[in-house]
């Protein structure tokens with residue numbers, strides 16, 4: 568499944584089919600879900616924790632969720648509801664444009680921003696039943712191509728969304744690290760003097776999963792971990808997100824009104840020296856309803872090297888990973904995909 572396909576055979580930009588016109592799932596979209604029987608489909612005996620950020624015990628609850636799940640949902644997070652409606656409406660406007668219009672903002676072969684299949688597509692021989700739009704920095708140039716007359720209001724929505732998400736992600740960083748006895752003020756220099764992670768950077772990923780004629784055999788977004796410190800994920804009312812629980816199987820993460828899903832990413836896995844493992848997750852699709860999700864992929868400023876925190880390292884706990892910048896890690900991920908973490912680990916051994 569993790570075979571790498573040369574980019575010539577799987578370019579990131581192919582003319583997208585008009586999903587709405589397909590009555591049957593083309594063979595190129597049929598995934599072999601046989602391998603899933605290794606992990607029996609869980610009877611939902613367990614569910615991903617839901618944490619109220621206004622609860623005085625939130626730090627402990629977050630620490631426990633990060634150690635044992637790598638994912639949790641947050642409620643009472645303080646992000647105004649209207650912002651989700653606005654960003655959802657920008658997303659809908661974007662994905663409902665005609666294919667040729669969307670391709671005007673296609674991600675270039677060596678670029679990060681723009682419209683296209685998920686970056687990880689190149690590792691799979693089958694196609695995913697989804698479309699994506701990645702925003703790094705300002706979306707203005709791409710949005711101008713898509714909506715020559717009203718791109719500014721869409722840009723403003725993204726700007727506001729990023730501002731709110733950055734605040735929330737900084738708060739979550741403090742809570743997560745706090746649960747490990749690390750204080751952002753004293754122990755994390757790159758958190759800045761106010762410990763607000765002001766210099767942090769991020770990407771926004773808009774995901775669209777059209778309704779699918781044969782959802783059992785299709786795949787929305789293949790199993791992966793995020794190359795981030797943490798990811799804040801908003802999903803609309805249609806379910807589809809699943810996380811892999813060791814020894815249990817794929818567990819659904821149902822949409823909960825007003826809640827946001829928080830994933831631990833690979834860089835947090837490294838920073839916590841493996842205490843907070845990154846979570847493998849995937850998105851399935853639906854026969855009658857389309858699905859939208861918006862991921863805020865949060866990482867450090869470009870000059871920061873992430874390494875196991877000194878407070879979590881000692882004679883009995885050697886550092887398991889070598890220091891990496893976000894860019895270095897993304898390059899490793901682009902080469903080795905789901906084996907990237909072990910590459911960063913293996914390289915330490917070979918130093």
Ligand SMILES: C=C1C[C@]23C[C@H]1CC[C@H]2[C@@]12CCC[C@@](C)(C(=O)O1)[C@H]2[C@@H]3C(=O)O
Pocket residue numbers: 679685686687688701770772791792793794795862864897900
């Ligand atoms: C900052 C990031 C994180 C990226 C790469 C780059 C921009 C787009 C992100 C995603 C978003 C969709 C899933 C993923 C797996 C993908 O294919 O593109 C992510 C990837 C990663 O987390 O590795």
Ligand SMILES: O=C(O)CCC(=O)C(=O)O
Pocket residue numbers: 772774788793800802807808848849850859860862
């Ligand atoms: O659509 C989803 O629920 C998952 C999206 C995701 O994993 C991502 O954008 O990284």
Ligand SMILES: [Fe+2]
Pocket residue numbers: 791792793798848862
């Ligand atoms: Fe993800």
